[in-house]
Amino acid sequence: MPKLLIKNGRYINPKTNQDEILDILIENDKIADVRKNIELNGSTQIIDAKNLWVVPGLIDIHCHLRDPGQPEKETIESGTKAAARGGFTSICPMANTIPPIDSAALVEYVNKVNKKSGCINIFQIAAVSKGMQQEELTPFDELKSAGAIALSEDGKSFENLKLLRNALEYARMLDLNIVSHAEDSKLSCDGVVHEGYWSHKLGIPGIPSCSESVCVAREIELVRQTKGKIHFAHISTKEATDLIRRAKKEGLKVTAEVTPHHLVLSDEDIQDFDPNKKMNPPLRTIGDQNVLIDAVIDGTIDVFATDHAPHNIEEKSKSIIDAPFGIIGFETALPIYLKVFYHSKKMNPLEFIKKMTLNPASTLNIPRGSISRGDVADIAIIDPEYEWKYDVNTTFSRSKNSPFHMNKLKGKTIYTIVSGNIVYKNQ
Amino acid sequence: MIKKYEEKLSDLISPVSDTQPEDISFDTLKEKGFNWTRKSLLSTEDLKKEEIELILSTAGTFSEILTRAVKKVPTLRGKVVVNLFYENSTRTRSSFELAGRYLSADVTNFTVATSSIKKGETLQDTAQTLVQMGADAVVIRHPHSGVPHQLYQFLPREISLINAGDGSNEHPTQALLDLYTMREVFDDLKGRKVVIVGDVLHSRVARSNIWLLQKLGVDVHVCGPPTLLPEMFTEFGVKIRWNLKDAIKDADLIMVLRLQTERQNKGLIPSLEEYHRLFGLDHEKIKLAKKNVKVLHPGPMNRGVEITSQLADDPAYSLINKQVSNGVAVRMALLYLLIFASSKG
Numbered sequence: 066m067p068k069l070l071i072k073n074g075r076y077i078n079p080k081t082n083q084d085e086i087l088d089i090l091i092e093n094d095k096i097a098d099v100r101k102n103i104e105l106n107g108s109t110q111i112i113d114a115k116n117l118w119v120v121p122g123l124i125d126i127h128c129h130l131r132d133p134g135q136p137e138k139e140t141i142e143s144g145t146k147a148a149a150r151g152g153f154t155s156i157c158p159m160a161n162t163i164p165p166i167d168s169a170a171l172v173e174y175v176n177k178v179n180k181k182s183g184c185i186n187i188f189q190i191a192a193v194s195k196g197m198q199q200e201e202l203t204p205f206d207e208l209k210s211a212g213a214i215a216l217s218e219d220g221k222s223f224e225n226l227k228l229l230r231n232a233l234e235y236a237r238m239l240d241l242n243i244v245s246h247a248e249d250s251k252l253s254c255d256g257v258v259h260e261g262y263w264s265h266k267l268g269i270p271g272i273p274s275c276s277e278s279v280c281v282a283r284e285i286e287l288v289r290q291t292k293g294k295i296h297f298a299h300i301s302t303k304e305a306t307d308l309i310r311r312a313k314k315e316g317l318k319v320t321a322e323v324t325p326h327h328l329v330l331s332d333e334d335i336q337d338f339d340p341n342k343k344m345n346p347p348l349r350t351i352g353d354q355n356v357l358i359d360a361v362i363d364g365t366i367d368v369f370a371t372d373h374a375p376h377n378i379e380e381k382s383k384s385i386i387d388a389p390f391g392i393i394g395f396e397t398a399l400p401i402y403l404k405v406f407y408h409s410k411k412m413n414p415l416e417f418i419k420k421m422t423l424n425p426a427s428t429l430n431i432p433r434g435s436i437s438r439g440d441v442a443d444i445a446i447i448d449p450e451y452e453w454k455y456d457v458n459t460t461f462s463r464s465k466n467s468p469f470h471m472n473k474l475k476g477k478t479i480y481t482i483v484s485g486n487i488v489y490k491n492q
Numbered sequence: 493m494i495k496k497y498e499e500k501l502s503d504l505i506s507p508v509s510d511t512q513p514e515d516i517s518f519d520t521l522k523e524k525g526f527n528w529t530r531k532s533l534l535s536t537e538d539l540k541k542e543e544i545e546l547i548l549s550t551a552g553t554f555s556e557i558l559t560r561a562v563k564k565v566p567t568l569r570g571k572v573v574v575n576l577f578y579e580n581s582t583r584t585r586s587s588f589e590l591a592g593r594y595l596s597a598d599v600t601n602f603t604v605a606t607s608s609i610k611k612g613e614t615l616q617d618t619a620q621t622l623v624q625m626g627a628d629a630v631v632i633r634h635p636h637s638g639v640p641h642q643l644y645q646f647l648p649r650e651i652s653l654i655n656a657g658d659g660s661n662e663h664p665t666q667a668l669l670d671l672y673t674m675r676e677v678f679d680d681l682k683g684r685k686v687v688i689v690g691d692v693l694h695s696r697v698a699r700s701n702i703w704l705l706q707k708l709g710v711d712v713h714v715c716g717p718p719t720l721l722p723e724m725f726t727e728f729g730v731k732i733r734w735n736l737k738d739a740i741k742d743a744d745l746i747m748v749l750r751l752q753t754e755r756q757n758k759g760l761i762p763s764l765e766e767y768h769r770l771f772g773l774d775h776e777k778i779k780l781a782k783k784n785v786k787v788l789h790p791g792p793m794n795r796g797v798e799i800t801s802q803l804a805d806d807p808a809y810s811l812i813n814k815q816v817s818n819g820v821a822v823r824m825a826l827l828y829l830l831i832f833a834s835s836k837g
Contacts, residue, residue, distance in 0.1 A: 261724065262724055262727055265693070265722050265724045265725060265728075266699075266728065267637055267638065267661055268637045268659055268660030268661035268662070268694075268695075268696060268699055269637045269638070269659070269660070269661070270660075337641065338637065338638025338639075338641050338642055379612075379614060382614050382615060382616060382642075383614075383615075384634070384636035384637075384638060384639045384642065384659075385636065385637065385638050386635075386636040386637070386659070387636065
C-alpha cells in the first residue's frame with residue numbers, strides 16, 4: 066500500500082489536547098508518524114492541508130440507514146457515501162430497520178453489506194428487545210460478539226420499565242450502553258410538532274415538552290437503581306437538559322447528545338407547514354435552543370449527532386400530519402455545528418472537534434476518535450471557512466428530506482479518509 | 493368609498509343586464525386608492541380591513557339574488573370551480589356549489605371516495621390535474637392543518653385557491669359568513685363582546701373567527717374546559733374563561749362550537765352530560781348575557797350537548813338559519829372577487 070502524507074495542516078487531536086501545525090504520515094491503514102515537516106520522496110501521495118483542519122474522522126452515533134428493508138429511502142451504500150461527504154468515518158445506525166436488528170445474524174448482515182458496498186465504518190446499534198416488541202431481551206452477548214456497539218429501541222420509547230431495568234442490569238455485565246429515545250407515547254398522542262404557541266396558533270396537534278422530560282426523569286431513576294449506563298438521544302427540551310445536568314452532578318452514568326436541527330430551527334419555523342420540518346423530537350422553542358447550546362458548552366450534552374433519518378419524497382410531501390418524522394443530516398451537520406459553536410466563537414476548535422470525535426467514541430466505546438501515532442488512519446480534513454450552498458438534489462443520500470435545502474453554509478469536509486484510503490474528496 | 497362599486501355591481505347582477513363582469517373591474521375602487529389584488533383565501537389572519545369590508549359589501553349585494561324566483565346570474569359564466577374535498581362536508585360543499593351555480597360557473601366535485609386522491613396521489617400531481625382541467629378556482633377542504641398552504645405552493649397564481657377548512661387550522665369562509673351575520677345585527681362590532689364556547693383547541697372555526705374579529709376591535713372571549721382550551725390562547729389576545737356563566741355575562745353574541753363526541757373517548761371530557769351541564773347553552777344560562785344577545789353555531793349541531801334544541805330553534809336568539817343562507821352569499825362574493833382579481837389586478 067502506498068504512503069499518504071498530509072502536510073501543513075492544523076492538526077487537532079482532542080485525545081492528546083493537541084492543536085498545532087503538524088504533518089501526518091499514513092502507512093497502510095495506520096498513522097505512522099505525526100510531527101513537524103515530514104519530508105518523503107518516492108511513491109508518497111501528498112495532500113496539502115494548508116489552512117485546513119486535520120482531525121479524527123467524525124463519528125455519528127445516531128443515524129438511520131434503512132438497511133435492511135427500505136432501499137427506496139437509503140441503503141448502506143448510499144448512506145455511507147453521504148456520511149463520508151459530511152466528514153464521518155464511523156457511524157452507528159439505529160436498530161429500527163425492517164426487520165429490526167435483533168440478532169447476531171442481522172448484525173453480521175450489516176457488516177457484510179458494508180464491507181462490500183459501504184465506504185466507512187459501521188458500528189451497528191442493536192435492539193434491546195426481540196422484534197422491538199419490548200417483551201423479551203435480545204441476546205446482548207451474541208450481538209456484542211457479532212459487532213454491535215450498543216443497544217437501543219430508538220424510534221420508540223421504553224414503555225416497559227421493568228424490561229429497561231433488566232436491560233440496564235444485564236448490559237452492565239457486558240459494559241454495553243443503552244441508548245434511550247425518551248418519549249412518552251401517550252403524552253405525545255397524535256402530536257406532530259412542539260406543543261406551544263405555534264401548535265395552538267396553527268391548530269396542529271402538539272407534542273408537549275413533558276413527553277421527553279418525564280421519560281428522562283424515570284430513566285435516570287433506573288440508572289440510579291441499577292448503576293447501569295444510559296445515553297440520551299436527541300435531547301430537545303430545557304426540562305430534560307436540567308434533569309441530565311443534575312444526574313451528572315450526582316455522578317450517575319448518563320450521557321446525552323443533541324442534533325443540528327434542534328439548535329438552529331424552532332417551532333416558529335413550522336408556520337409554512339413544511340413536512341421537512343417534522344421530526345421527533347419536534348423543533349422546540351427558541352428558549353429550548355438556547356438552553357441546549359449552553360448545555361453543550363457546560364458539558365451536560367456530550368455529543369453532536371445527526372439523527373440522519375431518510376424518507377422519500379412521496380412520503381415527505383404528504384400533510385404535516387401524515388408525513389413521517391425525520392430529516393437527513395449527514396451532509397449538513399458539520400457546517401451547522403460550526404456555525405452555532407465555532408463561528409459564533411463559543412468554542413475553540415479543540416473543544417468543538419471533541420464533540421464529534423472523542424466524545425462519541427468514548428460514550429459508546431468505539432475504538433476510534435484519535436489520530437495519534439499508531440491509531441487507525443480515520444481522518445477528516447476540513448475547511449471551516451469554506452462557503453457553499455446546500456442543494457439537496459446533489460445529495461449522496463437516496464432521500465432529499467432536508468429543511469436546509471439552498472441554505473448558505475460555512476465549513477466543509479475536503480477529504481474523508483478511512484483506514485488510510487481517501488473515500489471522499491470535495492470536487 | 494365602495495358606494496360606486498356597489499352600484500356597478502347591482503347593475504351587473506340585474507337579470508336584464510348585458511354588463512360583462514370584466515366591465516365592472518375594480519377600477520371604481522382603484523380610483524379611491526384601494527386595489528383589490530387578492531387571488532386566494534387561505535386564512536383570515538392576513539386579511540386587511542378594507543378587504544373584509546369589500547367582501548361583506550359584495551356579499552350584501554349578491555344576497556339579493558337568493559331572494560329571486562330565478563336564482564341565476566351570468567357573472568361567472570365560462571369559469572370552472574373545482575370543489576376538492578378530502579373530508580365529507582355536505583354543508584360547506586353544497587354552499588360553495590350553489591354559490592358557484594347561482595353565478596353560472598361550472599362547478600365540479602372532486603371527492604376522496606371517487607378520485608385518485610385516495611390511491612395516494614401526491615398534492616403536486618393533484619395540482620397538475622387541476623391546472624390541466626382549466627380550473628379557475630379550487631375550493632379545498634382537508635382534515636389536516638396546512639394542506640391548502642402546501643397545495644398553494646404547487647398551483648399557478650392565476651388559479652384562485654379557497655380554504656374551505658383545514659384540520660384545526662382555519663375555516664376562513666365560515667368566519668366571514670359569521671361576521672356577515674353578526675353585522676346584520678350590529679352595524680359596528682367594535683367593543684362588542686363575543687363569546688366563543690366549546691372545543692376551541694380543535695376548532696378551525698374558532699381560530700378563523702378569533703383572527704378576524706380581533707381585526708374589527710371585537711372583545712373576544714373563549715370558554716371551555718382546560719383540556720379543550722389551552723391557557724396559551726391568552727397569548728392570542730383573547731380572554732379565557734372556564735366558567736360559562738361568568739363568560740357570557742354582558743355578551744352581545746355567543747358562538748357555540750360543535751363538540752365532537754369522540755372527545756369523550758379520548759379522555760378530554762368525562763361525559764357529554766357533564767359537558768352539557770357546564771358548557772351547554774340553554775335558556776337558563778343565556779339570561780346572564782345581554783338582553784338582546786344572539787347565538788351562532790357553525791353546524792352541524794349536537795342538539796342537547798352544546799346547545800339545547802329549544803334555544804337553537806328560538807328565533808328570539810338564534811341566527812343559525814341566517815348563517816346558512818348568508819354562507820351562500822359570502823361564498824358568491826368570494827368566488828367573484830377572487831376569480832376576477834387577477835385580470836384586473
